[in-house]
Amino acid sequence: MDLLFEDGGYFDLTTSGLEIGGKEGFMSFAPKSEIILSGCDEVQKIVKKCSLKYRFLKKNGDTVAKDEAILECSGNAKSLHHAWKISQNIFEYMSGIATYTDKMLQLAKAINPDIAITTTRKNFTGSKELMLKAVMDGGGTPHRLGLYDSILIFEQHLAFLSDKQELERSFKTIKKKFIEKKITVEVKNLEDARYFASLGADILQCEKMDFEMLKECVALKKEFKNITVSATGGINVKNISEFAKTGVDLIVTSSPYHAKPLDIKVQMRAALKGADR
Numbered sequence: 206m207d208l209l210f211e212d213g214g215y216f217d218l219t220t221s222g223l224e225i226g227g228k229e230g231f232m233s234f235a236p237k238s239e240i241i242l243s244g245c246d247e248v249q250k251i252v253k254k255c256s257l258k259y260r261f262l263k264k265n266g267d268t269v270a271k272d273e274a275i276l277e278c279s280g281n282a283k284s285l286h287h288a289w290k291i292s293q294n295i296f297e298y299m300s301g302i303a304t305y306t307d308k309m310l311q312l313a314k315a316i317n318p319d320i321a322i323t324t325t326r327k328n329f330t331g332s333k334e335l336m337l338k339a340v341m342d343g344g345g346t347p348h349r350l351g352l353y354d355s356i357l358i359f360e361q362h363l364a365f366l367s368d369k370q371e372l373e374r375s376f377k378t379i380k381k382k383f384i385e386k387k388i389t390v391e392v393k394n395l396e397d398a399r400y401f402a403s404l405g406a407d408i409l410q411c412e413k414m415d416f417e418m419l420k421e422c423v424a425l426k427k428e429f430k431n432i433t434v435s436a437t438g439g440i441n442v443k444n445i446s447e448f449a450k451t452g453v454d455l456i457v458t459s460s461p462y463h464a465k466p467l468d469i470k471v472q473m474r475a476a477l478k479g480a481d482r
Contacts, residue, residue: 231285242264275469324459416448419451
């Protein structure tokens with residue numbers, strides 16, 4: 206695995222220099238605070254690649270209490286140290302995202318039990334798969350994976366349509382061409398929300414609106430029975446409750462991607478001679 210080579214290189218100077226690489230031992234992982242666990246699949250690949258014996262005591266999406274064991278491994282010191290830091294980092298970063306997502310979801314659902322938390326494609330390049338897995342372990346879902354899986358019309362698309370006639374013609378074309386896909390349009394005011402709802406938009410993605418305007422957009426559902434209203438722009442764990450109160454169907458956010466990694470404690474001990482084998 207590239208991650209193992211990135212950290213381990215050609216050899217472990219410390220373990221080799223101390224001449225302890227061949228000694229048998231044990232390693233365990235446990236959180237320093239309550240977490241929603243994420244990263245088990247990736248860590249399993251690492252410990253298997255390092256030829257360690259292992260036993261998971263928890264699974265992705267589980268609530269794990271402080272000091273409660275997640276994973277126990279055994280093998281020689283060289284392999285234990287090779288797997289240690291990479292596995293710890295994955296657990297810490299992914300569990301941080303999962304726990305943050307879960308907190309957002311609990312706050313929002315306390316107000317609106319049917320609301321959904323979805324995350325954008327504004328993730329760090331190269332980390333999409335891990336971040337999205339962590340979001341889903343926390344109870345969220347991907348808003349969109351990329352350009353290929355959903356239709357989302359931004360003002361940057363509208364900039365290439367010369368006038369309202371061309372816009373309406375193009376809108377009609379995309380609805381007809383991709384008849385099985387829902388059409389989402391990002392809107393920034395009530396006037397645009399009503400206009401695109403009248404054209405047949407399925408989802409109004411309300412960008413950085415104040416709470417009163419959001420409520421007015423939600424009220425459009427009385428007139429346009431099949432539309433879905435989402436809120437996006439600067440939504441995080443501190444303000445999600447206020448957004449949920451507006452009655453929107455879903456929240457679109459990037460904030461879980463910036464969640465603080467949560468500390469995972471790693472303990473090692475040597476195997477006693479003639480025992481623990």
